[in-house]
Amino acid sequence: MKPSLPKGVRDFTPQQITKRNYIFETIKKVFIKYGYQPIETPVMENLSTLTGKYGEEGDRLLFKILNNGDYLSKANKAALEKLNSNALTSSISKRGLRYDLTVPFARFVVQHQNDITFPFKRYQIQPVWRADRPQKGRYQEFYQCDVDVVGSDSLMYEAELVQIYDEVFSNLNLPVIIKVNNRKVLAGMAEVAGIADKMIDMTMAIDKLDKIGIEGVRGEMQKRGISNEAISTIEQILEITKLSPLKEAFINSEIGTKGVEELEQFHQYFDLKTPTNEVVFDVTLARGLNYYTGCIFEVKAKGVKMGSIGGGGRYDDLTGMFGLKNVSGVGVSFGAERIYDVLEELEGFPKEDTSALKVLLTAFDADSHLYGFSCLNWLRAAGINADLYPTPSKMNKQLKYANTRNVPFVVIIGKNEMDTGQLSVKNMNTGEQQSMTIEDLIQFLS
């Protein structure tokens, strides 16, 4: 049988894991510094927890898990006969793989509401699954790094989360542009244009502005049944780039005004410190997920053709679906896979691998191999990453192995070394070789 993998998923080599961990560690360090605590949730959730939270498209992309046992005996026979997959699904699948980390987190908060104190600040770094067609920067299994805080509507957290974005990408030496908008501004826009009921259609259209241009957006809105009059109102607002004129445009829209005020307050906090990266207000930022209600964020890498590498926003009533009302949350997500791809393209990964092997011991015969193993114990006891070639064999072969392991130092042990206690230590970069005792070697490598 030829080994293979399902589409959209990947193995990771040690080299790749090292790089991925570099991203995860950098992110995690910032999360912890800002006072967030880790949680984990299971890879599978009840399908009822997941469905209906991500819109129609999201439901289609959910991975469903077939029930165990004789699932057909309990299947919806009518749906089966009519070959109606949608109706059949709920009768043969009660579980699914999580689609993101936010909804499971909402469930977690409701279920553990008595064990946690609000505001609750958590971070979560785990894989999620989407049955999407794979393409550039898009996989069916990928990691998300989420930070959220629930139980407070303070705009301080919006500012804090954007600071986290700024700090993480600055630590990764990855220049980004962080876009900020507010769902209420979009709602105000729809209201002013007299199409409050078509807000979703409007936002989906203007979200594509930088891809299809203003003409494309116009066509898209027409296609979605928005009148030309409304479109021209929307276009006028889209040209606004500052908050104060926007506020004037929303003089007759309570929700739009509220949105601008929230953005103003966000800036009061955020402007107290100068960010490293570019942080801009962008009315055209819409973001797909339907549960956002306040500020929304999106991060794009500069100088690389890649979709967004992070996004998030405030959601006022996510836990309401699970029966806990009036708990506001705000959070952002880092797309680790895309950050990886961008860093790879920009050659932004650090050269040195501190976790790698420091020294490889080699031996010529059975006696020196045993002797080498005891040296190995000493080195490891001293906390030095060390290894011994598994069999005494030709030096040629052992040194070639050392090359592929990319080891900076090799210790060569034979009869001479055992007799004198002076180990031969070879620098694999320069080829230089010197003799020293095991104590000196430990000192040397520490």
Added chain:
RNA sequence: GUAGUUGUAGCUCAGCUGGUUAGAGCGCCGGAUUGUGGUUCCGGAGGCCGCGGGUUCAAAUCCCGUCUUCUACCCCA
């Protein structure tokens, strides 16, 4: 879900309008070099040509289906 694209040695890929035994580079193994790597030279192993069906005297090559790869759309990190 729609459209295009890809699949040949471990990896990257050649292989013409169908025609004997399917190639190259890199990697791997062995040797030159029995206590010294990266360079060089010599030798060797390794292939259901993605899978299934069809056309044909004859298919890696043409046709159909299917899976996979990458890409665009949709949507999204």
